[in-house]
Amino acid sequence: MLASPLHAEETSMTTLPTQARALRSTVSRSGQLELKLVDTPVQAPAANEVIIRIEASPINPSDLGLLLAGADLSTAKAEVSNGSPVVTASIDQKVLATLSGRFDEEMAVGNEGAGTVVAAGDSPAAQALLGRVVSVAGGSMYAEYRTVDASACLVLPEGTPARAGASSFVNPLTALGMVETMRREGHSALIHTAAASNLGQMLVKICQADGVPLIYVVRSESQEATLRSLGATFVCNSASPTFLADLTAAIFETGATLAFDATGGGNLASILLNAMEAAANAKPGAYSRYGSNTYKQVYIYGGLDRSQTVLTRNFGFAWGLGGWLLTPFLMKAGGETIGRLRQRVVDELTTTFASHYSHSVTLEEALDLAAITDYARQATGSKYLITPHGA
């Protein structure tokens, strides 16, 4: 199925359109979000560039900040302009104050995606990619076509559909980055919240393969069941009356002193730090006047809960709470590590790093109000894939 009959000619590898559609998100100085599709010129690639026909691009939590700009979706309105959807919504003044850097600029959106290389510059590296399915994390992926440097492409094994490679970067490298961070910072076990997500399921498999004890914090019995079916041992359900005791016992048994929290708000980070402290103090002879000497770290890597983070500091002074983002981690980790992690993603793309999507939508359908409301919730189990040329 094609996204639009007007663009049927683009499916030919030899004939490129002169214009292609792309999604844009704009925040006006007056506090209005506007989402729309624009026509952008498709230009001949430079020597080391390739043009990718984007066939699949996920909507990740990390895309939503740029896409939706924290707008109040209860105010969202949809209309059609020149045959194309336009969505508008109001942005609260407090949120707006943090967005001055993007006022009135049409921002391209979409961190990662995959598709077929349909044109290539003259360089051998670019030419070698012609006809191959590649994945890339270059931004601006919510578009029919995307021109990138050949070196940015992760070449997928022959026969891999773009859909299978659409999420080759953000979730796989984030999951691998968590385990790398654990090793680099001297921890030996991990805690992960929102653990039933696509990312969480990848982490289950990585930790099983690498022998890393992993404690999964989930919010429902069905999520608990999902993880146990994957072989997870330490699953703690925050909705259970025994949650705190379960968590502390699991930390005591695994020695986990590092947690990655996708929620950010509320008291979950505080609960994690206090449980780590309680587990540390449960060891004989551990008493110290300033709390335990065991260093405890929680990284917030998402914002599922936008409310305030509240810490009840009964966990001494040997602790850290911080933000964690993939790109700064990769920059610190360096080229050798990045190459090693990327290779592992390619090798295990259809096993460890398989992603599951509940919805495939075209660019137009991604601007449907019901769809926006749904993917903005970031509910575990609901995951959108944009297929600009149809699924």
Added chain:
Amino acid sequence: MLASPLHAEETSMTTLPTQARALRSTVSRSGQLELKLVDTPVQAPAANEVIIRIEASPINPSDLGLLLAGADLSTAKAEVSNGSPVVTASIDQKVLATLSGRFDEEMAVGNEGAGTVVAAGDSPAAQALLGRVVSVAGGSMYAEYRTVDASACLVLPEGTPARAGASSFVNPLTALGMVETMRREGHSALIHTAAASNLGQMLVKICQADGVPLIYVVRSESQEATLRSLGATFVCNSASPTFLADLTAAIFETGATLAFDATGGGNLASILLNAMEAAANAKPGAYSRYGSNTYKQVYIYGGLDRSQTVLTRNFGFAWGLGGWLLTPFLMKAGGETIGRLRQRVVDELTTTFASHYSHSVTLEEALDLAAITDYARQATGSKYLITPHGA
């Protein structure tokens, strides 16, 4: 003046008592704090040990956790047993749960102090200290005498009174440690809260000497005046209606991305991180979808405010909040650094590192209910010095 006529013979350098008094803090399993003075044996020093007649020991915020165990001081009662004061107070069940490691143990208290070496073991290192005034940070300093290894002693310049060396470790090394931490972690300017304290005033002088821009956050106009009289430029009063604007402007001007917060509770850490983020985003072209790329760090090194820490996370993902304590810092910094910092303390003991005390109390007077209530408040400007043999 002597602390007690019963102990008059101890003032002789040649005659040591067989028993000496020391303060003890005990938490019972049932939730009762007990403070009292006990008689402890004074034994002959081992070859490399010296016996210090403790003449001055400060009550630092870092002593209060061990001393008062978070007890509810509104329940405190004083009585006299065998001619010596005994104070009791109740401990809340929640706090008590964190104290199981010290149940029913008589804990010696007092992180640091100074006094005269009145006996020494046979080793040349120990003998060399006889008659010298030394300072030491070995714990158990709220006592008439303390036996320590000769190597633990910081020898004060001839003629320095013990009172001037009583606070040679905790505050001076903490202030120096903050500047060291700043350099090690790649920051170039500092923010300090509760900045009018003894520690804060030391930090003013260190930063002036070292050319480090320092922003002072204080809570009143009188504290602001104290710091301005020392030559501080960037003083922000949190009670002022222009506090947020003042703070952000000072951060923009100094480039401060590291703060040391003595309060811990409430929203001060959040205000600091948000102001750093606002200052970072005020630079042209700084907009990023995940917040600025400027790494922002706040260390909580005290607990003046025991309430919850509340973060409003409008500061992206490049941030960290953590605990900071002197001892782990020194252990990480290593011997060369410790030696360098200690030498600077000796060299500048009566200038940069001069401490001011509002009250001198004997061991008995330190257990007076009014005194306890006063020093437990940790009010800036109120600072207690214990002088076990009289001031």
